[in-house]
Structures are given as structure tokens and as C-alpha cells.
Amino acid sequence: EDQVTQSPEALRLQEGESSSLNCSYTVSGLRGLFWYRQDPGKGPEFLFTLYSAGEEKEKERLKATLTKKESFLHITAPKPEDSATYLCAVKGAQKLVFGQGTRLTINP
Amino acid sequence: GAVVSQHPSWVICKSGTSVKIECRSLDFQATTMFWYRQFPKQSLMLMATSNEGSKATYEQGVEKDKFLINHASLTLSTLTVTSAHPEDSSFYICSARDPAAYEQYFGPGTRLTVT
Numbered sequence: 001e002d003q004v005t006q007s008p009e010a011l012r013l014q015e016g017e018s019s020s021l022n023c024s025y026t027v028s029g030l031r032g033l034f035w036y037r038q039d040p041g042k043g044p045e046f047l048f049t050l051y052s053a054g055e056e057k058e059k060e061r062l063k064a065t066l067t068k069k070e071s072f073l074h075i076t077a078p079k080p081e082d083s084a085t086y087l088c089a090v091k092g093a094q095k096l097v098f099g100q101g102t103r104l105t106i107n108p
Numbered sequence: 109g110a111v112v113s114q115h116p117s118w119v120i121c122k123s124g125t126s127v128k129i130e131c132r133s134l135d136f137q138a139t140t141m142f143w144y145r146q147f148p149k150q151s152l153m154l155m156a157t158s159n160e161g162s163k164a165t166y167e168q169g170v171e172k173d174k175f176l177i178n179h180a181s182l183t184l185s186t187l188t189v190t191s192a193h194p195e196d197s198s199f200y201i202c203s204a205r206d207p208a209a210y211e212q213y214f215g216p217g218t219r220l221t222v223t
Contacts, residue, residue: 032210043114043201043214044152087151091210096142098151 002027002092006099013078013106021073021102023088033071035064036087038101044087078106110136112204114215121192121222128188129218131202137182138204142212143175146199158185192222 005024013019025033032051036044048057050066057064061082063074073086085101111134121127131141139160144152156172158164158179166172174196176188185204189196201217 034211036214041199041217041219043112043203043217046110046211046213049209049211095154095157096212100151 002090002094002097004088004090004097004099006086006088006102008102009100010103011105013075013104015079015106015108016077018074018076018078020075021086021088021104023071023073023099024069025071025088025090025099026069027090027092027097029093031091031093033066034089034091034096035062035071035073036089038085038087047086075104078104080106080108082106110134110204110206110211110213112202112213112215114202114218116218117216118219119221121220123193123222124191126188126190127192127220128186129200129202129220131185131187131204131215133183133204133213136204136206138185139182139207140205141179141185142203142205143177143185143187144201144203144214146201146217152201155187189220192220194222196220197222 003026007022035047038044048064053068065072083106085103087101089096089098113132115130141158143155155170156164156166158177160179164177179185202215203212205212
């Protein structure tokens with residue numbers, strides 16, 4: 001059974017303090033690993049798709065990387081507007097499987 | 109990125125009534141759409157997968173007679189919560205899959221409150 005575990009559950013950072021979020025996964029036949037951002041009371045917003053180990057994608061202050069067992073979402077010099085829950089999901093042969101998310105809070 | 113809309117964004121209904129939620133893919137044709145439910149501070153729980161022109165596939169434990177899903181066109185899927193009860197109160201989110209890839213794009217969600 002495909003599984004996704006995200007850590008930490010919650011993370012508080014000061015504005016400008018860089019850090020990384022972890023997504024560990026097991027999947028049969030990876031078709032894609034996805035990162036989403038979700039704000040309170042909203043649907044998830046698509047950020048990145050990673051398809052194979054070694055792949056990296058960047059968008060503004062965010063950079064996603066992928067190995068055969070985990071993915072990292074690096075956030076560089078975050079701003080308060082980066083505060084949100086970040087969800088990781090994997091697609092194998094079956095349905096998209098989500099992790100529990102990491103609630104990120106950036107204090108000004 | 110692709111845009112998925114949902115309507116309404118929030119709805120309050122009385123116990124025993126039915127409520128319909130619409131999900132539209134605005135800039136691509138989605139042969140497959142998904143309906144999720146999310147409880148506070150929890151991740152998304154897949155309820156069902158709908159394919160255009162065919163019956164929806166429901167996840168284990170989801171009552172198909174209670175949550176009616178129709179995917180009548182390539183841009184519209186609807187979820188009808190029938191005979192709603194307070195325990196059906198939740199945040200419902202639809203998603204549409206880009207047919208050219210594996211990405212799923214999500215709607216803004218619908219907050220349902222059953223009184």
C-alpha cells in the first residue's frame with residue numbers, strides 16, 4: 001500500500017530563516033510526487049511535480065527535490081505570506097495518496 | 109496552472125434536505141474528476157472518482173446512495189449530498205486531473221453545514 005509521511009507536523013520560523021520540510025514515501029511504481037500549498041478554508045494549490053530521483057524544481061522561495069525514498073521542500077528566506085500547510089502526495093498505480101501535511105508559520 | 113471552480117463556496121442546509129455542489133474545470137477537459145472530504149486539521153480523504161459518462165467509483169466506507177456523483181460532461185461534475193445530517197457537515201473539495209499528465213488541480217472547496 002502506498003504511504004506518505006510528512007515531518008515535522010508543524011514548524012515555526014522567523015522571517016528570513018530558511019528550512020526544509022520532509023516527505024517520506026513508499027509507492028509501487030511512482031508516476032509522480034506532488035507538492036501542494038493549502039491555506040485555511042481553501043483547496044490545495046498545485047506547486048510542483050517531480051517524476052524521478054535527482055529531479056529538482058524551483059518557484060520563488062521554494063525548491064523541491066526528490067530521492068528514491070523522500071522529497072524535500074526547501075524554503076529560502078521565507079516571508080509571512082509563505083505561512084500555510086504544505087501537502088505532499090504520491091501517485092502510483094492507484095489513487096493519489098496524501099501525507100498529513102506540515103503547518104508552516106512564518107513570524108515577522 | 110489549470111483552474112477548477114466550485115459552487116457554492118459555502119452552504120447551510122437543514123437536516124433531511126439535499127444539497128448539490130458543482131465542480132467545473134475551466135480551461136481543460138477533465139475526463140476524470142475526484143471528490144474529497146476534509147476534516148479540520150486533517151488531510152484530504154478521497155470519497156470517489158468520477159469518469160465522464162460512466163458511474164463513479166466510491167472509496168470503501170463511502171455511501172454511494174448518500175453521496176451521488178454525476179460527471180455528465182468533460183468540464184462538470186456534481187456531488188449531491190442526499191438526506192443530509194449534521195455529521196455530513198464538512199469541507200468538500202473537488203479535483204480534476206489534467207488528461208495530458210498526472211497532476212490534479214483542486215477547486216477552492218465548499219463548506220457544508222447541516223443544521
